Amino acid sequence: MPKADTFEDEELEALDDKTEALTLRSKRTERLRKKQTKKAMKMKDIPQDFLGLLPYELILQILTLLKPSELFRLQQTSKWFYEFITQEETRIARTVLGLRYSCLEKSFRLPVLLADIDPAIHSLLQTPERQEILTIHKKPYQHIRPPEPTEVCTCLTCTLRWSALAIIVDFAHWQEHLDKGEPIPMVPRGKFPEWNQTIITAHAAIVRKALYSPLWYARLLEVHLDSTTRSIRRHVANKGNKRRRFRMTDDDVNSGTDAFLTRSGPPSLDFPYHRDNYYLLETFVPNRSWSQDWSRWLYVPAEQHDRDIEFVVMWAERRRRAELEQQQAEGNVPGHTSRPLPQPEQA
Numbered sequence: 001m002p003k004a005d006t007f008e009d010e011e012l013e014a015l016d017d018k019t020e021a022l023t024l025r026s027k028r029t030e031r032l033r034k035k036q037t038k039k040a041m042k043m044k045d046i047p048q049d050f051l052g053l054l055p056y057e058l059i060l061q062i063l064t065l066l067k068p069s070e071l072f073r074l075q076q077t078s079k080w081f082y083e084f085i086t087q088e089e090t091r092i093a094r095t096v097l098g099l100r101y102s103c104l105e106k107s108f109r110l111p112v113l114l115a116d117i118d119p120a121i122h123s124l125l126q127t128p129e130r131q132e133i134l135t136i137h138k139k140p141y142q143h144i145r146p147p148e149p150t151e152v153c154t155c156l157t158c159t160l161r162w163s164a165l166a167i168i169v170d171f172a173h174w175q176e177h178l179d180k181g182e183p184i185p186m187v188p189r190g191k192f193p194e195w196n197q198t199i200i201t202a203h204a205a206i207v208r209k210a211l212y213s214p215l216w217y218a219r220l221l222e223v224h225l226d227s228t229t230r231s232i233r234r235h236v237a238n239k240g241n242k243r244r245r246f247r248m249t250d251d252d253v254n255s256g257t258d259a260f261l262t263r264s265g266p267p268s269l270d271f272p273y274h275r276d277n278y279y280l281l282e283t284f285v286p287n288r289s290w291s292q293d294w295s296r297w298l299y300v301p302a303e304q305h306d307r308d309i310e311f312v313v314m315w316a317e318r319r320r321r322a323e324l325e326q327q328q329a330e331g332n333v334p335g336h337t338s339r340p341l342p343q344p345e346q347a
């Protein structure tokens with residue numbers, strides 16, 4: 001029919017025109033176009049374009065709402081974020097620690113770097129006699145590599161601080177086993193299998209990062225909060241375990257903060273001397289005890305390191321005097337030993 005033919009012709013003609021128009025308007029193409037635009041925007045330095053519109057301090061505040069792990073991931077997304085977070089690492093980490101880990105921060109303090117201690121005291125800290133005394137805090141641990149005395153302060157407080165941080169990493173390493181109820185491979189006493197040496201060396205390297213980077217330190221506390229909530233959940237699920245434990249709700253876990261650990265709860269400072277202890281370990285939050293009078297946890301103060309350094313100096317002075325007296329008794333007094341020992345600088 002002519003009408004039909006006309007229609008067909010018109011339709012065909014129109015179809016030619018519409019083909020392009022349809023292509024442009026099709027949902028599929030639209031999606032593709034959006035995807036391409038998005039990709040193109042990503043390729044450009046979008047954070048700079050976008051965040052450049054915001055005041056510097058506001059960007060900083062937004063970032064401090066993120067978890068340390070999220071900040072590390074964000075840092076990998078662009079050069080701009082990498083440089084911004086690196087530049088503001090201390091400020092960001094300090095705020096994140098205050099918002100999320102104010103309790104763990106006081107329990108897991110960082111050991112002091114030797115570089116931050118009066119050089120006159122280095123030799124006193126590193127005397128073989130002192131290192132011998134410290135072996136009691138090093139040798140029995142198969143799951144902790146001790147700190148390097150040339151890098152980290154080896155006063156008793158700092159040695160314990162190092163060990164507590166190393167426990168964070170090791171305890172986190174075995175969470176999968178603990179969740180699945182799989183046994184943790186044990187190291188026979190007096191043996192040093194290569195697999196274990198590899199693990200504890202890697203863990204020591206992570207602890208070292210925390211000594212120099214506040215964001216890594218915050219990351220360690222994030223990891224420990226995760227291990228702690230997982231442990232509490234495991235033990236709650238074990239109906240046979242009726243021990244007293246911290247009250248922890250889903251909201252507590254979702255908050256991503258350690259606020260629930262500030263409530264009263266069972267003592268949390270039992271040190272896991274061996275990986276065997278991990279099976280029953282729920283909350284390892286050392287260096288604090290519950291005060292009935294104040295109805296809150298009291299923490300070992302940061303100044304404990306200074307007290308220990310004073311003790312190290314006193315101990316060395318006592319040894320020096322004893323040696324001097326012995327030499328005097330033997331009638332042999334070398335002049336140089338009468339020099340007084342250096343005193344620690346007061347902060």
Ligand SMILES: [Zn+2]
Nearest residue numbers: 153155158305
């Ligand atoms: Zn120290």
